[in-house]
Structures are given as structure tokens and as C-alpha cells.
């Protein structure tokens with residue numbers, strides 16, 4: 001036996017499930033608090049995605065019960081379309097399986113490892129299956145327990161029952177050990193509060209381990225527009241992608257494959273590209289070789305295309321952000337901005353939106369000790385972890401907030417909200433908690449924040465001026481009786497009348513009303 005033979009006796013193949021079992025931190029299972037938040041995140045984003053795709057206003061229920069030390073039961077129920085019996089196993093116990101990965105569609109999930117990651121984590125910490133109750137058809141309920149065959153990346157289903165009943169959507173019940181619940185910024189409660197901020201069209205109910213119940217009522221009664229799959233833009237395509245698309249294409253010729261697969265690829269554009277290559281575009285798409293794909297991608301680089309179609313991107317919109325802010329944060333002042341669509345890496349469209357809420361329940365902590373909090377969202381899903389590596393955090397820290405009247409960002413009762421909407425969010429890792437620092441996104445976030453920053457700045461300055469005026473007015477009012485008395489003595493006029501005139505003068509000059517603000521200021525002083 002050669003040396004190579006001896007060494008290669010150890011050669012094995014592994015499944016993607018085995019990979020993620022070993023590298024569970026990549027899916028967000030690192031740290032006891034983070035793990036619990038990850039579980040809630042995966043189930044809740046799936047529920048929201050499913051409801052929205054089915055055109056249903058989401059009603060999501062989350063309960064966390066403590067069963068022992070670092071041992072919890074999580075129940076998440078949605079009112080979505082349900083999951084067909086044939087697919088329950090794959091959804092919950094097969095990695096890289098789902099309805100989203102292969103489509104360019106704006107949804108929260110995109111990789112097909114969220115739900116199965118939870119099943120895996122439950123299984124490796126408790127040895128127990130995950131229970132699913134779902135109604136894929138009106139009047140019928142399907143129930144089963146799912147475990148993972150990790151070696152084969154396949155589901156093991158048991159306890160299947162079907163019975164008639166009234167239920168809409170899907171309910172998941174799973175137990176986890178090695179997790180902790182707490183009320184920190186990284187815990188499930190804060191995660192759900194932020195989910196409510198970014199999803200005013202959803203009703204979210206949360207029952208905490210201490211039985212406290214939080215209900216975030218729906219503030220908007222219309223669904224966001226239903227996300228539609230879009231086509232990839234040619235400028236974002238790599239040789240490998242092109243080859244992959246070509247080999248799976250149903251089109252009869254390379255030309256029709258190109259026009260059917262890509263955004264902005266007209267028949268004229270395909271002809272233009274053909275001329276730049278040595279390839280006959282009447283050939284079948286599955287005959288495209290790596291060399292051909294390289295030629296086509298090169299030709300695409302030399303060709304001008306219209307910017308990506310952004311009609312399939314649905315940002316929250318300024319009205320919705322505003323309603324959400326008012327609903328959850330009840331601020332004194334707020335400013336919002338939805339930027340126009342932009343494109344990163346030449347082919348992927350995205351939209352940046354920001355909101356700033358100031359005063360009221362905005363910021364971390366209450367009253368004078370309140371500090372600024374930054375809420376990051378990707379397609380409306382809150383990002384709580386890995387803030388350091390995130391483009392949003394970087395931009396927030398780069399901005400000179402002093403220019404906008406916020407001396408030290410940390411000491412201001414403000415909530416800064418940033419939502420990035422895209423058909424493909426460029427996450428820094430499979431844990432999906434940070435958006436990569438890509439130049440185009442960086443710039444859009446900065447522009448949006450500076451725009452709302454200016455509004456907040458003028459509000460803060462206006463309030464400061466108002467404060468100064470009020471102080472002056474109060475001082476002057478103190479002297480009114482004395483001055484009126486002295487003048488009355490000199491001129492013989494009535495002291496009362498003089499007092500009224502003086503008060504009137506002062507009020508006219510210093511009343512808040514003069515500054516174009518609310519009348520409530522008139523009451524004090």
C-alpha cells in the first residue's frame with residue numbers, strides 16, 4: 001500500500017447537515033442568548049415570508065417557556081398558507097431545501113437552512129424531535145414529528161396524524177437546551193419589538209417565560225406588495241452562474257435562453273453579444289462550455305444595458321415607517337426617508353430606507369439616561385448581532401452627528417432605523433446578521449442618514465432656541481409687577497393696565513406660538 005493509499009483510507013464524504021452541525025456558529029448558534037434569538041428569528045421570518053407570499057396579513061404568535069436550567073420550549077404559530085404534507089420533512093430537516101434560494105425574490109429567507117437549522121439544534125441539545133402542526137388545506141390538519149438524519153441530510157418523520165379541524169397556518173413546537181432567555185438587546189423580546197417596528201402590517205404576540213404578554217397590534221392594514229421573482233441582471237453574472245443557468249435552461253437556443261433568463265436582455269442585445277463572440281447563438285444552451293461562458297460574460301461586460309428593473313423591490317415606504325415609528329416608539333419628533341433604488345455589483349438592485357425617532361420611547365433606556373439605539377434591518381428582518389462588521393454600523397459611526405445637533409450620539413434619546421431591501425442581501429456569513437460593506441450600499445446608507453440627520457438637526461436647534469426664549473420670557477415676567485409699579489408712580493397710569501400691556505408685549509415677543517409651534521407652550525411660564 002502506498003503512502004497515498006494509507007492516507008486516503010481516511011477520505012470521507014460529508015453532508016451539508018454534518019458540516020453545519022460542526023459549524024453551528026455559522027448559523028447563529030453561538031452563545032446561549034444568541035442561539036435562542038436565532039431560533040425565534042428563523043421561525044418568525046419564515047412565518048412572515050409565508051404569509052406575505054400567500055397574501056395574508058401576518059398574525060404571529062411566539063411563546064417561550066422555561067422547562068429547566070438553560071432548557072426552553074419555543075412555540076411559534078403563523079396564520080400562513082400551511083406546508084404541504086409532502087414537504088414538511090424537507091422544510092424542517094433537510095438543509096439547502098426551500099422555495100427561495102433559487103429565485104431572485106425579495107424575502108427574508110434565502111438559503112434554505114433556517115428551519116432545518118433549528119431542528120438540528122433542538123435534536124443535538126435535547127435528543128428530541130420538532131413537532132409540526134400545519135393546515136395546508138382548509139378543514140384539514142396534519143401533525144408530525146421531525147428529526148434529522150444528519151449523515152444523509154434527510155428527514156426522519158414519525159407520529160404522523162391527520163384529522164379534520166379549523167386552523168390556519170403552521171405551528172412549530174420545539175425544545176432546546178444550552179440556550180438562555182434574557183431581556184437584553186440581544187434577546188428574543190427585543191428581536192420581536194424590532195420586528196414589530198419594521199412590520200407594521202403584522203400582529204405580533206409574544207409570551208415570555210415569566211408569562212408577560214406583549215402584543216404589537218397591526219398599525220397598517222394593507223399588505224406590502226407581494227414580492228415577485230425577478231430576473232438576474234446580466235451585469236451581475238459570473239461565468240459559473242451563466243454556465244449553471246445555461247445547463248438548466250429549457251430554451252431551445254442560446255439566444256432565447258439569454259433573453260428569457262436575464263433582465264434587460266432584449267433580442268437586439270442578445271444579437272449584439274453574439275457578434276462580440278465566436279459562438280453561434282442558435283446552438284442549444286446545454287452545449288455552452290466554460291470557455292463559451294467566459295466569452296459571453298466578457299461580451300456582456302463590453303455591452304451597455306439598462307439599469308436593473310427595480311419594480312420587484314418593495315421597500316417599507318415612508319408612510320409605513322412613519323406609522324411603525326409612531327406605533328412603537330411614540331417619539332416627539334421623527335424623520336423618514338426612502339431612497340430611490342440603486343444597484344450593487346453592477347446587477348443586484350437594492351433600496352435603503354432610514355428613520356430617526358427622537359424623544360418619547362425612542363432610544364435605549366428612559367428619560368435622561370436614554371441613549372441612541374441603532375436598529376438594523378435586512379428585508380425588514382432585524383439584525384441584532386455582528387454589528388461591528390455591518391455596513392450600517394460603519395456608516396452610523398462615520399457620520400458627524402454633531403452637525404445635526406447630536407453632540408455625542410450616545411447621549412441622545414434617539415432610535416435610528418435602517419432597512420436595506422434587496423432581492424439578494426449580501427450577508428457577511430450564513431448567520432445572516434450583518435450586511436457586507438459594499439461601496440454602493442455604504443454610500444446610499446450615508447446619503448439617507450444625512451438627509452434625516454438634517455431634519456433632526458433643525459428640530460433639535462429649534463427646540464433649543466425655544467428653550468432659550470422661554471427662559472428669557474420667564475425672567476422678564478418676574479419683573480413685570482415691579483416695572484409696572486415704578487412706571488405707574490411716574491406717569492400716574494393704572495398699574496393694572498400697565499401690567500397687562502407689558503405681559504402682552506413679552507408674550508408677543510417670546511411666546512412659542514410665534515415660532516410656528518404648538519400652542520401648549522403658552523400654558524406654562
Ligand SMILES: Nc1ncnc2c1ncn2[C@@H]1O[C@H](COP(=O)(O)OP(=O)(O)O)[C@@H](O)[C@H]1O
Pocket residue numbers: 042046047050078080081082083091097098099100101108109110111112113114115116117170
Ligand atoms: N411557516 C411556514 N409556512 C410555510 N412555508 C414555510 C414555513 N417555514 C418554512 N417554510 C418553507 O420552508 C422553506 C425552508 O425554510 P428555511 O429553512 O427557513 O429556508 P429559507 O427561509 O431560507 O428558504 C422555505 O423556503 C419555505 O418554502
Ligand SMILES: [Mg+2]
Pocket residue numbers: 042045046108109110112114115
Ligand atoms: Mg427561513
